[in-house]
Amino acid sequence: MADIALECSCGKVKGKAHNISPATGRRVICYCEDCQNFAKKIGRADDMLNAHGGTDIFQITPSQVEITKGMDQLRYLKLSEKGIYRWYTNCRQTPAGNMVGPQIPFIGIAHNFMACGNDRDKILGPVRYSIMEKGARKPDDKTKTMPTAEKSANKFPFSLIIKIFVRLFIDKIRGKNRPNTFFKPDGTPISE
Numbered sequence: 072m073a074d075i076a077l078e079c080s081c082g083k084v085k086g087k088a089h090n091i092s093p094a095t096g097r098r099v100i101c102y103c104e105d106c107q108n109f110a111k112k113i114g115r116a117d118d119m120l121n122a123h124g125g126t127d128i129f130q131i132t133p134s135q136v137e138i139t140k141g142m143d144q145l146r147y148l149k150l151s152e153k154g155i156y157r158w159y160t161n162c163r164q165t166p167a168g169n170m171v172g173p174q175i176p177f178i179g180i181a182h183n184f185m186a187c188g189n190d191r192d193k194i195l196g197p198v199r200y201s202i203m204e205k206g207a208r209k210p211d212d213k214t215k216t217m218p219t220a221e222k223s224a225n226k227f228p229f230s231l232i233i234k235i236f237v238r239l240f241i242d243k244i245r246g247k248n249r250p251n252t253f254f255k256p257d258g259t260p261i262s263e
Contacts, residue, residue, distance in 0.1 A: 072090045072091060072092045072094075072095060073090075073091050073092065073194055074087045074088065074089050074090070074091065075087065075088045075091045075185050075186065075187060075194065076185075076186035077136070077138070077167075077180070077184050077185060077186065078184070078186050079141070079144070079160040079162060079163050079165035079167075079184065080163040080165045080183070081162050081163045081165075083140070083141045083144050083160065083162040083163075084138065084140060084141030084142075084144045084145065084160045084162065084165070084167075085138070085139055085140040085141060086136065086137050086138035086139050086140070086252070087136075087137050087139065088129075088131060088135055088136055088137075088180060088185065089135045089136075089137065090135055091129075091131070091135070091194060091195070092194070092196070093195065093196025093197075095131065095135070096129050096130055096131040096135075096195070097129070097130040097199055097200070097234075097235075098127070098128070098129050098130075098195045098196055098197065098198050098199055099127075099128050099130065099179075099198065099199060099200040099201070099202055099220075099231075100121070100125040100126065100127050100128070100198050100200070100201045100202070100218055100220060101125060101126050101128055101179075101202050101203055102123065102124055102125045102126075102201070102202065102203045102204050102205070102206040102207040103202070103203040103206050104203075104206050105150055105154065105155075105157075106120075106125075106126045106203075107120060107124050107126075107206065108150055109148065109150060109157045109166070109169075110126065110166065112148060112150075113148070113159050113164040113166065114164050115159075115164055115165070115166055115183070118183060119166050119181065119182075119183055121218060122210040122212070122215040123207040123208055123209070123210060123215070123217055123218075124206060124207055124208045125201070125207065125217075125218070126166075126181060126182070127181075127182035127191075127198070127218075128168075128169075128179040128180065128181060128182070129179070129180045129182070129185065129195050130177060130178070130179045130180075130235075131178060131180060132176045132177065132178065132242050132247035132248065133170070133176060133177075133178050133247070133248050133249070133250070133251040133252065133253065134176070134246070134247045134248065134249060134250060134251070135247075136168075136178060136180070136252050136253075137252060138252045141160070141162070142252075142261065144160045144161045144162045145158060145159075145160060145161070145167065145253065145261060145262050146158070146159055146160070146161045146262045147159070147253070147260055147262055155169050155170060155171050156169065156170045156171070156172065156253070156260065157169045158170070158253055165183055165184060166181035166183050166184060167180070167181060167184045168180040168181055168184065169181075170253060172254075172258075173248065173251055173253075173254035173258040174243075174248055174258070175239060175243075175248060176239060176242035176243050176245075176246075176247040176248035177235075177239060177242075177248075178253075197219075197220070197221060198218055198219065198220040198221070199220060199221045199222065200220055200221065200222050200223070200224070200228065200231055201217065201218065201219075201220035201222070201223040201224070202223075202224050202226075202227055202228065202231065203224075203225070203226060203227065204217075204223055204224060204225050205225040205226065
């Protein structure tokens with residue numbers, strides 16, 4: 072396991088993701104409309120989305136994330152009233168991660184926020200799931216193929232839902248939703 076540096080594109084926000092390995096998280100590429108809309112809304116579609124509109128995300132627990140510098144730069148966006156919290160940095164609009172809420176031991180860290188460099192595949196492991204592929208777009212350059220994943224699905228696969236819920240249940244019992252860098256102890260977001 073390794074500790075991975077977290078950093079926005081200008082360096083004002085820094086932190087660490089602790090105990091990272093293919094066994095402690097799940098790497099997915101999501102092609103959903105919400106991920107694409109979020110990338111466009113913060114002006115980062117060019118470097119957040121792959122050629123087909125997918126976002127490379129590493130799913131871990133909030134207790135594994137520590138922000139050491141620039142907490143005042145963290146912001147969130149919800150694309151709908153019941154939508155998830157999509158965190159980014161105010162300084163350079165760097166996508167940080169997405170969460171359901173403070174009680175759920177889950178955060179999907181965006182690849183832009185993880186300073187893995189060329190070691191991404193080695194540290195995070197292969198992409199296990201490619202989800203919501205019905206939202207994938209066809210690039211102008213027809214030579215660009217979809218990234219490979221162990222499993223692919225047009226929607227959110229039932230097998231992945233089961234795995235996530237089992238993992239959430241175990242992580243909740245273990246208290247892995249705390250500490251949570253993105254929410255105050257009373258459950259309110261650290262940002263307006």
